[in-house]
Amino acid sequence: MEALETFVVESPILSEAQTYKSIVSDVISELVLGGAIGRIKVIVTPEDSLFQMAIVLRASQPLVKMSDIADVDSGSSLKKEVAISINEEKYLPELLEKLWARYGRGNIRQPERKTLIIKTDAATEEAISLKEMVIADPKRTLQSRLVEMAIRATPEGFRVRYHSMAEHSFVFVASEDTLKPEWISEAHKILDELQEEK
Template sequence: MDALETFIVESTVQSEADAYKSIVADIITELVLGGAIGRIKVRVRPEDSLYLMAVILRGSQPKVKVSDMGSVDITNQITKEVTISIEQEKYLPELLEQLWAKYGRAGVRQPERKTLIMTVEDLDNDVEELRNIVVADPQKTLQSRLVEMAIRSTPEGFRVRYHSLDGHRFVFAASEDILKPEWIQEARNIAEELMEDE
């Protein structure tokens, strides 16, 4: 796990703070979130059945388009063939899924692992469209992993939950009871405090 700039766990029961810190650290490691999280603060108030978490992310990753992972070129004007030459294979399965959905499995040939050939209708439009296909959105993946981390670290029975990701700030609140608006605001305030620590 990458070293976090700030990692604070507060609890009105001090012995619980250390236990929660260990649990959260283990989950961050399991979900490989150490590189994405810069600062994290957790506040636990058992007397209110309240669990709050605020996370400041190190930075966001841009969406990955086909043009980021390879080149798209017209290879035959007459037969209207377009070739995608892959340089980064990481998202190749996701790209194939999207191409099969658009052109059908029979419409996508793969003579080599890093070469995909399609016959298209409109060369210019399809080439531009192919270059701009989004094959991965790391921000969405990151958000789902943050939510999983928060839920897994929440005390048993805290089924009423709230979360939001706004830019580099992730806030989470959970309780056994109905969440009060001031609790959600408290989670946001914790995120603000973490931002001020920059």
């Protein structure tokens, strides 16, 4: 796991704070979030059945386009095919889903692991269009992984939850009881303090 600039877990009971720090650290590692998180602070208050988490994120990654992960070639317009040579296999599942949705499964062949052939009447135009196709949105994926991380780190039974994500921040609050507005405000203040750190 990449070193975090700030990693604080507070609780009135010291042993609980250490236990939750270990749990949060494990979940961050399991979900490979160390590179995305810069600073994190968690406050666990058992007497109020309250869990608060604030995170300052590192710089976000840009959208991943076809041109970032593959070479696209219309080849001969007589063949009515577009050939895609994949350079980064990790995006292959997302790429296939998008191509199947756009062209139908029957029009996509995969003669080799890193090669896709699309059957289309407008091969030249489609090749140009495909180069700009968005394959993955790391920000959307990051948000779902942060929510999963927060839920997994939360004490058992804390099913009433709130979360908020901005460009470079994430706030999460959970409890067994109805969330009080001041708890959410406190979590945002924790975030403000983290953002002011140098």
